[in-house]
Amino acid sequence: MSSSPHTPYLIVGAGLAGCLLAWRLHQAGRRVHLVGSSALPAAYRVAAGVINPVTGRWMTKSWNIDTLLPIAQTTYRAIEAALGIRIYHPIPEIRFCQNADDLKRLGRRLRNPRYANVLGAYHPPGQACPLFTDPHGAFAIEGAAYVDLPKLVGAVQQFFQREGCYQDAPFRYAALRPSGPAWQYGDITTEAVIFCEGAAVKDNPWFGGRGLQAAKGETLLCRSPGLTLPNTLFHHTKWLLPYPDGCFRIGASYDEADLTETPTTAARANLLDAARSALRQSPPIEVVEHLAGIRPSTTDSRPMIGPHPEVAGLYCLNGLGSKGATSAPALSQQLTAHLLEQSPIEPEVDCRRFT
Numbered sequence: 321m322s323s324s325p326h327t328p329y330l331i332v333g334a335g336l337a338g339c340l341l342a343w344r345l346h347q348a349g350r351r352v353h354l355v356g357s358s359a360l361p362a363a364y365r366v367a368a369g370v371i372n373p374v375t376g377r378w379m380t381k382s383w384n385i386d387t388l389l390p391i392a393q394t395t396y397r398a399i400e401a402a403l404g405i406r407i408y409h410p411i412p413e414i415r416f417c418q419n420a421d422d423l424k425r426l427g428r429r430l431r432n433p434r435y436a437n438v439l440g441a442y443h444p445p446g447q448a449c450p451l452f453t454d455p456h457g458a459f460a461i462e463g464a465a466y467v468d469l470p471k472l473v474g475a476v477q478q479f480f481q482r483e484g485c486y487q488d489a490p491f492r493y494a495a496l497r498p499s500g501p502a503w504q505y506g507d508i509t510t511e512a513v514i515f516c517e518g519a520a521v522k523d524n525p526w527f528g529g530r531g532l533q534a535a536k537g538e539t540l541l542c543r544s545p546g547l548t549l550p551n552t553l554f555h556h557t558k559w560l561l562p563y564p565d566g567c568f569r570i571g572a573s574y575d576e577a578d579l580t581e582t583p584t585t586a587a588r589a590n591l592l593d594a595a596r597s598a599l600r601q602s603p604p605i606e607v608v609e610h611l612a613g614i615r616p617s618t619t620d621s622r623p624m625i626g627p628h629p630e631v632a633g634l635y636c637l638n639g640l641g642s643k644g645a646t647s648a649p650a651l652s653q654q655l656t657a658h659l660l661e662q663s664p665i666e667p668e669v670d671c672r673r674f675t
């Protein structure tokens with residue numbers, strides 16, 4: 321069902337997914353009403369926002385990266401231009417091989433033409449960056465960037481606040497009631513409610529429990545007076561992301577068992593150990609900020625978007641996992657096309673696969 325231009329689209333959750341969807345609908349000339357809560361936890365506040373074209377232990381191309389990356393670049397650049405902010409930061413990336421198997425794997429990838437646009441040169445030991453230990457050498461990854469997600473989301477929220485259509489309050493599921501073919505929430509009547517609550521979707525009476533396999537992550541914002549990192553994203557066993565002010569972020573931990581948002585001493589120690597053992601000299605590292613959050617991952621590691629399988633007028637945009645900065649622009653575009661033009665949702669990301 322496509323909403324009439326007179327009723328707003330009600331978007332629940334003003335994080336990365338909700339803000340990009342609201343932005344796209346607004347750009348398409350539609351009214352939106354965005355409900356989010358600054359008092360509730362959010363993954364976008366914790367995330368480094370890294371876009372990494374080659375990921376994981378097997379050093380494979382990130383899912384759908386050749387399609388997703390150009391859409392992400394265009395979207396973030398357009399928002400930068402419209403809102404007068406800088407959020408999209410391309411950055412060189414160096415990944416260190418951890419063992420002889422990594423080296424063999426890299427050799428195979430370098431011979432594979434599919435990887436020609438994402439892999440750069442191999443640097444033999446001692447040549448990538450003198451600050452890091454690299455007994456097996458390292459290689460460059462092309463197309464990496466980081467997106468300042470808190471700045472992006474904050475700017476979009478402010479935009480909709482100025483438009484008078486942003487509500488900073490927890491959404492009350494019990495207050496959403498069917499009203500003929502539409503839905504009623506307070507004084508809002510809408511034909512489409514789109515849930516974008518990230519990991520909090522577990523509490524959603526319609527979409528909760530469908531496919532979600534959340535994973536906690538922690539990162540450390542650090543500084544070290546004796547350490548000046550070049551403007552490069554370094555990926556050893558963990559990644560180090562330097563910022564222009566001299567601070568750098570270390571991340572991220574991964575835990576599917578503890579789903580609290582509380583930072584832990586164990587993750588902090590583990591991240592610091594990883595950074596110290598990656599560096600040739602072990603400078604003192606001061607932790608400026610220690611953040612924890614929950615990634616909205618799914619059991620099959622694919623996003624989940626689209627209409628509810630049984631209840632008309634309810635939709636979701638979720639399951640962005642640890643790659644929201646890469647995938648949210650394209651997924652919000654796909655869902656917008658579905659809402660406005662009834663374009664089909666790709667089966668691989670259709671939330672109805674979890675029924």
Ligand SMILES: Cc1cc2nc3c(=O)[nH]c(=O)nc-3n(C[C@H](O)[C@H](O)[C@H](O)COP(=O)(O)OP(=O)(O)OC[C@H]3O[C@@H](n4cnc5c(N)ncnc54)[C@H](O)[C@@H]3O)c2cc1C
Nearest residue numbers: 333335336337362363364367369370491518537643644645
């Ligand atoms: C440690 C860590 C590191 C990460 N690093 C990266 C990275 O480098 N690159 C990357 O791409 N991704 C990264 N991610 C993942 C990224 O944060 C997510 O993919 C992305 O934030 C998901 O966006 P979302 O909008 O679905 O969820 P969120 O960003 O969590 O936003 C959901 C919003 O909905 C709100 N909400 C929920 N329920 C309600 C309710 N009832 N009422 C009102 N509001 C509600 C929440 O408070 C929140 O503001 C990382 C995540 C973690 C935890």
